[in-house]
Amino acid sequence: MLAEIVERVVRSWVTEEQWDPAPEFVFERPADLAHGDYATPFCMQLAKTARRAPRQLAEELKSRLEADPEAAALVDAVEIAGPGFLNFRLRSDAFVKMASDLLEQGDSVGAGRREEPRNILLEYVSVNPNGPLHVGHARYAAYGNALDRLLRFSGERVTTEFYINDYGRQMDMFGRSVAARYAQSFGVDLAVPEEGYQGAYVADIAAQIRQEVGDRRLEELRERGLEDASGEAVRFFRERGCQIVLEQMSAELERFGVTFDNWFSETPLHTEGRVRDAIDRLLAAGQAYEQDEAVWLRTTDYGDDKDRVLIRSNEQPTYFAADIAYHEDKLQRGYDLLINIxxxxxxxxxxxxxxAVEFLAGEPGRLEIVIGQLVSLQEAGETRQMSTRRGEMVTLAELLEAIGKDAARFFLVMRSHDQTLDLDLDLARSQSQENPVYYVQYAHARxxxxxxxxxPELEPGLASDPSLFLTSFERELVKKLDEFPHVLMEAADRRHVHRIAGYAQExxxxxxxxxxxxxxxxxxxxxxxxxxxxxLLTRRVIARCLDLLGVDAPDRM
RNA sequence: GCGCCCGUAGCUCAGUUGGAUAGAGCGUUGGUCUACGAAACCAAAGGUCGCAGGUUCGAAUCCUGCCGGGCGCGCCA
Structure with missing residues (x-):
């Protein structure tokens, strides 16, 4: 709150003196309380532009601040320190004012108000529906869902979407794997294809299908085998298998606190000719061309290393081509910004x-891609590699079983999404009591x-007498609470979900x-x-942080 | 070889876009329960911020070059 006031004074000063470029305004809490409640190194940064000594600039800013009624109402003393720091010591009643301003905002404390909220489409998880979600997916799910909540709370309009990659060779392979397991359950000797899916869950899906249809699908498999992947026999297993996986996925994500506004299937883009139409338009516009019996997009026009194939020489569209049709659909729905995780x-x-999006939208910057780094797993001192195809993985379900939703979600987003995450399963299982999430939840429960x-006669209310806030414990708590709106906005704008977890711990x-x-x-x-x-105020803020992370805020533990 | 993400305490990681004596959790050592919950608090030990240069009042942060790790580099998805 003081930050905004000081910044305002600084800005008008800079404008008056016509200093250009003006350095970015930094306002911070010094590590050492001896340096005051707040400090800014602004005068040192300004020294170069202004071509004056930092301490001399500090003198002038100090007197300007002392002449400002709003600043004077909060600040007890402005001190010049070191090479040109300006240190601020708050008046006792400033703490009352800060706390009551936050208290007045009620449950919406920290909520952002955007002058021009954008319509954002946030797409995440979006996996092949051919196997269980593993902990890597869980990380993106936890991160994406928290980002969704954070952006909404910061004042943006967000729609979330799961793109279902239910088309193509991987899905055919999956369908054949399910069909083979189904046949095997009747003693029919049909092998899972070499590049198929070996995991035990495939047999579970086959067993469920067997329960549903009995042996009615057996004959055609016996007659035609798995070779004709696009044929009726295998198609049934691919489609039903896909449905079963999606049902499980959706239920599991829901237990994980993650839900989507839309589930968008890839298949209709192909069957309704929309992929083909998109490519035709690109060809007509000269943005795509034919060469070597394939169709290419001129992605090098926009900084790609090489042009990319849209239609292979075997006439099959690439995954990329379908993605273009999908993103064209997103743009047609009128979103200002597309975020993909x-x-x-x-x-x-x-x-x-x-x-591709630049071709479609005719302008850059409509697509933002957030890259989440991978999760590696440590167990018994060794790194485990995950493979969906071999069925070797630690699933989201296992993670939930081992440490529960709250610890899992907190753990997966407490670190920067930009950083690889080492998940020690032994630690997660045996020492879940030590997980930082309990530290935060415990404060809430207390x-x-x-x-x-x-x-019952005790009513919460901030007395006007500042002597009631004299202990350092109360002052530090109020200062930390006062940071909350700023932390939220910055976390939202920089997509730094982990800042919320860090702030909650602080x-x-x-x-x-x-x-x-x-x-x-x-x-x-x-x-x-x-x-x-x-x-009351602390509880509200903690509850808000936990809610943004999808973690429960219990009254008792 | 090229591109992206990295290298910070024994381990896992923060570090507010360049600020004052680099922080937290876990682990280790010691102390604190006859008042709102000890899943807590207080204290101690633990560091050439991968290495070497450069930019400047000031660098974990920016630039260059090495060393080391992860992930990519397909008419796969």
Whole structure:
């Protein structure tokens, strides 16, 4: 709050003096309380542009701030320190003012108000529906869902979508694998194709289908085998298998707290000719061309290393071609911004997709691709590699079984999405009590306890007497709470979901000492009332953080 | 070979787009329960921020070059 006021004073000063370029305004909490409650290195950054000594600039800014009524109302002392830092010490009643401003906002504390909210389509997870979700998918699901909640809360309009890759060779392979297991369950000797799916879950799906249809699908398999992949026999298993996997996936994601506004199937893009139409338009516009019996898109026009094939020489469209039709559909639905969350193993695909969207939209920047780094697993001191095809993986279901939704979600988003994540399964299983999520939830439960035990006549309310906020525990807690709106907006704009998890831990770390040292119930009524108000506010903010991460905020643990 | 993400405490990782003495959790060592929940608090130990240069008042952060790791580099998805 003080940050905005100081920034305003600085901006008008810079404008008046016509300094250009003006350095970015930085306002921070010094690590050492001796340096005041807040500090800014702005004058040192300004020195070069202004061509004056930092401390001399600091003198002038100091007197401007002291002349500003809003700043003077909050600041007790402005000090010049070191090579040109400006340190601020808050007045005692500033803490009351900061806390009551936040309290007034009620449950919407921290919510963003955008002057021009954008319509954003957020696409994530989007896997082949041919096997269970593993922990890598779980990371993107946890991250994407938290980003969804964060962007909405920050004032954007978000629609979420799961693109179902239910078409193509991988799915044919899956269908044949299910068909083979189905036949095997009747003792018919049909082998799972070499490049097929070997996991035990395939047999489970086959068993379910057998329950549904009995032996009615057996004869055609016996007669025609698996060779004719596009034929009726295998198609049935591919489609029903796909449905079963999607049902399981959707139920599992829901248990994980992740839901989507839309599930968008790839197959109709092909069967309704929309892929072909998109390619024809690109050809007509000269953006695609034929060569070597294939059709290529001029992605090099937009920075790709080489042009990319849309239609193979065998006349089959590539996955890329379908993706173009899909993104054309997204654009036609009128979104201002498309955000795709992809695994790091797809990063090589970025330039061509951005090029394609630039062709379609006629302008750059409509597509933003967020790359999530991979998850590697440690178990018994060894790294486990995952393979859907071999059926070797740690699934989301197993992770939920081992550590539960809350710990899993918190764990998967507490680290930057840009960083590979090492998941130690032994640690997750055996020491789940040590997971930082409990530290945050415990703070919430403690507050709930206070509210339960408080006598009914005790009303939360911030007294005007600043002496009620004199302990450092209360001051530090208020300062941390005051950061919340800024942290949220920055996290949203930079897609840094992990900042929310980090902030929640920091807030809990300010609350616990406060709890230890500042009794609420039984204190002098005015003090108790003020502290109760702080508790209420802290609870709201913690609950909001946890909600944004998809983690429960329990009243008891 | 080229491109992307990285290299920070024993381990897993933060570090607010260049700021003051580099932080947290786990692990280790010691202390704190007759008042709102000890899943907590307090304290200690632990670091050439991969290495070497450069940019400047100031670098974990920006630039260059090495070393090391992950992931990509298809008319697969």
């Amino acid at each position: 992809w695994g790091a193993d797809h990063h090589g695909y970025i330039p061509r997709m951005k090029a 507050i709930a306890g206070i509210l339960r035990n408080a006598p 807030l809990a770390a300010e609350f616990h000492p406060f709890y230890k040292n500042c009794r609420v119930i039984g204190s002098d009524p005015a003090v108790a009332s003020s502290r109760l108000a702080l508790c």
